[in-house]
Amino acid sequence: MSVADIKKHLYKAIEEIDDEAFLQAVYTIISSKMGPGATYELSADQLQILEDRREKYLKGEGKSYTWDEVKDRIRKKDGL
Known part of the structure; x- marks a missing residue:
């Protein structure tokens, strides 16, 4: 099998x-x-933090980054 x-x-x-x-x-x-x-499993506090951040993101209040932006920031920070 x-x-x-x-x-x-x-x-x-x-x-x-x-x-x-x-x-x-x-x-x-x-x-x-x-x-x-x-x-x-996330704790209730951790879940609440995620939910708060999600709500801010959906309202356009939170900052988000593209994958390329994240890679560039890491490369600059670590000198890669």
Whole structure:
């Protein structure tokens, strides 16, 4: 069975399983393979900061940069 086939089978199987303990065990195994930070959750304060910044951005009040501007700033700062 190919990796793609295994993934498809797992997706279908997990969709059908309602056993919380089993799903928690699978989640723990998968999380351990995803690396640090993959399952990180933001605190309520962090989420509020993001929401505030998003609202400012949508109102045109926040400053944003293009990817090229960011790269240029880093190059100038680090002398690259």
